Amino acid sequence: MKKLIYAALGILLATGLLALGAKHFENAQSAATGDGHSGKVLNIYNWGAYIDPALITKFEKQTGIKVNYDTFDSNEAMLTKIQQGGTSYDITVPSDYTVQKMKQLGLLQKLDHRKLTTLKYYDPFIMNRAFDPHNAYSVPYFWGTLGITYNDKYVKAKDVQTWNDLWNPKFRNDIMLTDDARDVFGFALISMHKSVNTTSNADLLAAKGKLDALTPNVKAIAADEIKMYMAQDQAAIAVGYSGDASEMIAENSHLHYVIPKGGTNLWFDNLVIPKNAKHVAAAYKFINFINEPKNAAQNAEYIGYSTPNWAAKKLLPKSITDQKEFYPDDDMIKGDQVYTNLSQYKTQQYNDLYLEFKMNRH
Template structure:
């Protein structure tokens, strides 16, 4: 009986040792796999594919590229924590929210090379003071696209959008901050106003814009304006760049009274498994040669000064996309308004959309 007990005990011990050995082997294999791969979570078609291949060849790290179509969708996936992401590319206000919710890794600046290539005017913004958590990737503005074949007098200012001659000919990007923003800007108010009187004035003024609004749309605006389905669109500069490249009769205007200055930045989410690979990728994208190639492919504006110098003059000379320092000073980054005020903006915007119908 004792021999049987000893035998059973021995078998259990051997099974336990084997299970423990397999656990550590799997953990080591998983760890090695983590360091040989990098999961990037980015907007769709927001990096030159050749750069991903180049990074893989240089580092031996395999890239897994996943995409999202809104900051909110990206936030939800990272916040849930069940999926690994080593690099993400959120926008300014969402970076602020992710910092507050402890979803980002504080950057170790000693591991980052090439930060000096970024223009000082694009650093230390309100959503990430000191760039403690994020590195500028692309920036841009919200402005007006128009078709010179479809209108006689092109719009130059936000207030021009109310002209009767534009009746049923304007498309607006579907965004509360953008639409409320053009209303606020047209009155000389801040895009981040928390003054209810100002917000109500903007809302009232927007209600008088509805006869001119043909549609409120998303990405499909590009196709509509390229094919002449509307004469005017209010949209992001990067989207506008694609439209202008496809139709020579389209032009982009950045109103001189001011607009939104937006940023998409590289961050390391809390879900990271390959920190060294993440830093390698950030450094790779900070290299002027790579940043210039990326900017030329995407069409968005690079914050990398040396990269800008490498771009064709036909691109950088366009003041609508590379505005003067004086105009940049009039642009505003969207602040994280907090749940109460964001709800107010959303409610007023929904009211505007319903009023159209």
């Protein structure tokens, strides 16, 4: 819920993708109509800055298939566009609960595992999750956790080990929150020992009340801007994704990432083939290509997120894989929770309460 998808490094990444776009990427209209049914086209819809552009070039040269590449910034935006059906994408990258929702809406093709020659490289821990039993409709792309990034110039490690630590009055106007209703309510619910997928009105109202009490400590609620603020020492604490933390830490050695004790959200971004895909053979070729260990390792090192590919992990530098906050052992993520799809009514309730929380800050 998540992916993909900038500060200093982020600006360079975005610039690189734009430059690549001039050579390789088409807009949505060309994805819908370009090159007809030649079979030499692949239309991908992914989070922004969520692939190494060099791998697109490599795939095109290796297969002769032209890649048209569009990006989105939220699961909801992606889902809306897929539902509208104006553009026929061959691959997209929904997060866990969105896979479940797309499946329920009949928007996905069931995968033919016989065509997935790289399926053997996936870590069994990542597979067969409740949002897609037996990976009938999806295969993992990247995974990670929701956690706390802190700057050791302003914060001591011992003071940010649990979600409840965020409510410490000493952190007044020090905390940046990722702008996502499920994530913000998620850590509030976990701090109360509740499920991140609760449908209880009482639980949600209690979480809203607890979030309101956090308001004095909240410096800002933002998206990718958080990475810039943290990298430039303009904020002390941020709540966000492990992959974003990895990017920030690469820019600022005073930053550290913590998986809070007591549990957090464990998230998975996934590759799927939409129901109305027109270049299915090319989609399978790409899924196999991106999961070849050498390619998956290159992609993981470039993006900074955790690969679900055990063979690729072996190819990564130990300086990356030895970082337990990004490749945690079982004890570190014991009790972590994965988002599941909620009804439209409950989703709206989460969103409405979240909007009230944001408005109460002003």
